[in-house]
Amino acid sequence: MSLHRLLIDSASRFPDNLAVAGPAGEMRYAELDRRADVLAHALSREGVRPGDRVVIWAEKSPLAVVAMQAVLRLGAAYVPAGETTPVARVAAMVRDCRPRAVCGSGDRLRRLVKDLGADVRAVDLDEHSGEHPGEHPGEHRDRVRPVDHPVDPDDLAYVLYTSGSTGTPKGVCVSHRAARAFVDWAAAELDARPDDRFANHAPFTFDLSVLDLYAAFSAGAAVCLVPSELAYAPARMVDFLHRERVSVWYSVPSALTLMMRDGGLLDRPAPGALRALLFAGEPFPIAGVRDLAGWTRARLLNLYGPTETNVCTFHEVVPGDLTRDRSVPIGRAACGDTVRVTRPDGGEARPGEEGELVVEGPTVMRGYWGAAPQRGPYRTGDMVRVLADGSLDYLGRRDHMVKVRGHRVELGEVEAVLGGHPEVADVAVIVGGEGADARLHAFVVPVRDRTPGVLSLKRHSAERLPPYMIADEFHFVGELPRTRNGKIDRAALGSETTPYGRL
């Protein structure tokens, strides 16, 4: 079963239900279905064929959702790029996955495609936004030919680019089978219904959004797109939750923390419509979970899984969790996956022991774009402890990947970009603070006799990295502390967080 079948089936059962809602615009199932077909024909005329990739570089809007569905209907895979992703990073994605087309809008689309040569087609979504978008003679609204190219379950549905330790982003390839294993699990676990309203908080580049969109589509429910700029206005985010009568909310814990701390979430009674609150992407400080549990009777679910495995474990918060002194467990296997915990000596961890979490099963990615296929179990790099009842507690990373407000950041990629600044001789980046307060600290050794400006470093980063990967604090130092074997001593850096501190 393909991922796009979910929308096609719901459009025939619930044509008049809202499929997409929120301030960016509404669209009913019948219209979304028809527009996806019309745009699929247009993309086909641009040369998009089964097995191709199409980058979608657009603001969150019903039209962006139309574009995703159009690409899938052609048997191609979509590659979302965030609205705040800089041109250079989208260009790097394009060079890597070689899409047939880029769907976007405005100047930056033209700038991007000009830099890439003739073999990538630019499709301006604004030209497809009218009442009869991009229609061709013979495609009148009542008789647009449905597009539903047969796909193999192992065909690619989408590619999500994530931070790469070597300095360039890497594309996680997700098949229809993997996406459906996750979406079908989520829809069943949440008992998704046609009158549900799923908030979509995460950007489309982030795998959390897959649940919002497709669990909604599987049930004929609405997905309410949260405008990305509400991240800067927690009180408006809280308003959104009430006004849109959201029944299922899914976001990183940091977003909920800011809504509680600065948006007055707890000052108003919980909305009656809210029946499930899901969070994932980073540990939720237990005090925040406790506050939410005291505020709403909605189910609280902690979901876990790197982009490479989608969600592979989950835990539903029970009253007994609230007296813990650490965050809630990540729980047990989900989506038909099998999880094992491997001790450093290679043995399987027993209750009370720690090890690396290893995942096998239907949600595991096909591989990274351009790399060897993923075969067998996927080693997450996440360290966990096995609890007495067999469920799991998250402990931290084995490597230098960190989470900044739920976003995954490879410190090596941030360092590679800063190291490319002409006035930077050497640099190390660490994360300080936890949860919503996590910040990236860059320790910069300037080129001799030069003092790079903080703003110039930020600008240099912003031209190459998404906003959450731009270092928050800069510390200028004469040299970086090293361990006896010559590696950067990150523990020593961690104790040095005052700006302009000398080591």
Add this chain to the structure above:
Amino acid sequence: MTTTDLSEREISDRLIAFIRERFLSGDPQGELDEDTPLLEWGILNSLNTAILVSHIRDEMGIDVAFEMMDPRAFKSVRGIASALRLL
């Protein structure tokens, strides 16, 4: 309904001083100005914006209904200062 007597100029100057000190390690080169893209360059993110808003409220004494403000105003110091005058 603004409750401040500060001019837009004074608001800008104080915002710049605070952003430099708090988010730009002092900005020793003095690069920040009214039109520096705060969101695009990652100077303001969700956390920093919340810190800035409490500073405007508590330290600058400007008590405005921030939930009425268009979040896109945070794109620059000029944008914030003029939005504050309009509220």
